[in-house]
Amino acid sequence: MRTSSPVAESAVAHQVRVTSDALVVELEDGRVVSVPLDWYPRLAEGAPAERRRWELIGPGIGIRWPDLDEDISVEALLFGQGSNESQASLRRWRASRQRPAKKPLQPTSRDKRRAGPSRRVRAARG
Secondary structure: OOOOOHHHHHOOEEEEEEOOOEEEEEEOOOOEEEEEHHHOHHHHHOOHHHHHOOEEEOOOOEEEEOOOOEEEEHHHHHOOOOOOOOHHHHHHHHHHHHOOOOOOOOOOHHHHHHHOOOOOOOOOOO
């Protein structure tokens, strides 16, 4: 079992940049950590606008990209650890990005049967 080092525990992110080939994280203590973007396939495949939309996790112990469903801890960056996502999980994520955005869901035939027959109201003839 690996335990955190005091250096990693005290490191918190302050600023984040994603370039065309690197993830660059500035820490509050002045260090700058830069790792190859290929270490994180979701970031590498994300659009520039998705890469720019990040938020700190807690006091800066990690970074989250909500549009890409990617979380990276500062500790992992300091230890030189890339994504540990399985290939199957990455394939599912890629497939989910292929769906048309904001397309309304259509009821299934099963849902239509549950709703029952629609009843039309007839106007009374007089």
